[in-house]
Amino acid sequence: STVHTTPVGTLITVAPTGAEHAKADVPNLPVTLDELVRTARDCEAVGAGMIHVHIRDADTRPTLDLGLLKETVAALRAETGLVVQLSTGGAVTDHERDRLRVLDAMPDSASCTMGTVNFGDDVFMNRWEFIVELHERMRERGIVPEYEIFDLGQLASLRRLLDRHGPPAGGHVHVDLVMGVPGGMPGDTETLVAALRLLPEGASFSATGVGRTAIPVMLAALSAGGHLRVGMEDTLSYARGERVKDNAQLVARAAGLARIAQRPPLPAADVRELLGVRA
Ligand code: KMH
Numbered sequence: 069s070t071v072h073t074t075p076v077g078t079l080i081t082v083a084p085t086g087a088e089h090a091k092a093d094v095p096n097l098p099v100t101l102d103e104l105v106r107t108a109r110d111c112e113a114v115g116a117g118m119i120h121v122h123i124r125d126a127d128t129r130p131t132l133d134l135g136l137l138k139e140t141v142a143a144l145r146a147e148t149g150l151v152v153q154l155s156t157g158g159a160v161t162d163h164e165r166d167r168l169r170v171l172d173a174m175p176d177s178a179s180c181t182m183g184t185v186n187f188g189d190d191v192f193m194n195r196w197e198f199i200v201e202l203h204e205r206m207r208e209r210g211i212v213p214e215y216e217i218f219d220l221g222q223l224a225s226l227r228r229l230l231d232r233h234g235p236p237a238g239g240h241v242h243v244d245l246v247m248g249v250p251g252g253m254p255g256d257t258e259t260l261v262a263a264l265r266l267l268p269e270g271a272s273f274s275a276t277g278v279g280r281t282a283i284p285v286m287l288a289a290l291s292a293g294g295h296l297r298v299g300m301e302d303t304l305s306y307a308r309g310e311r312v313k314d315n316a317q318l319v320a321r322a323a324g325l326a327r328i329a330q331r332p333p334l335p336a337a338d339v340r341e342l343l344g345v346r347a
């Protein structure tokens with residue numbers, strides 16, 4: 069049976085932007101490179117160790133433009149110590165070739181979603197062969213994957229991937245449970261506990277709850293020895309009737325809860341060690 073040891077600290081990942089919210093509806097969403105870098109610095113100052121990045125074009129629309137992605141990776145490396153994770157999920161409308169090309173920006177880490185899932189009224193497509201290609205290309209380049217899990221069957225797919233294609237770059241398996249997406253697994257304690265049973269041996273995990281599942285998922289993850297992802301990609305409401313002020317507000321709350329749990333936020337150097345990201 070799988071033994072999960074409780075880590076001494078908490079990795080807090082900030083996912084500041086995402087591909088779903090429109091700047092017109094959410095004016096405080098960071099969409100320019102300047103806004104993103106400022107957000108990253110503010111979040112690092114209050115406890116973030118990694119940033120999960122989606123970028124926008126000059127019209128504030130989601131883009132996978134390689135030049136902009138490279139510029140973004142360089143700026144985040146220059147201005148912060150955060151582990152830089154690029155999304156290969158993109159937006160539900162993005163094509164596989166564009167999502168694979170994200171890896172050419174050579175981030176420290178990249179997301180790799182472990183299956184197709186209904187995503188609100190849309191479908192987030194992740195064919196098996198595409199997943200294998202992401203996994204292999206990341207290994208060739210030494211980019212550490214974060215396996216994104218939207219539903220429990222995707223953990224079985226992860227075990228199948230590792231059995232058939234071997235361990236990822238860095239040798240360590242890290243999983244992020246994205247809970248509460250309409251069409252995916254619910255964001256509650258019972259489901260999180262069920263997910264733990266299916267984690268590959270030795271894997272670490274973080275969890276994030278979309279929308280109003282943010283707080284229950286955060287508390288469940290902390291109590292189960294997991295790490296945290298927070299940010300405006302997933303949550304725009306801070307409390308009932310109160311909008312999120314900025315990403316740092318969400319990171320600060322997560323950091324406070326992690327300290328109460330006696331597992332304070334891990335600084336970026338420790339996050340690199342945990343995930344097997346090259347220094
Ligand atoms: N925007 C979603 C369709 C990821 O970043 O890898 C997918 C997503 C997952 O956000």
Ligand code: ZN
Pocket residue numbers: 083086120122155157301
């Ligand atoms: Zn994302």
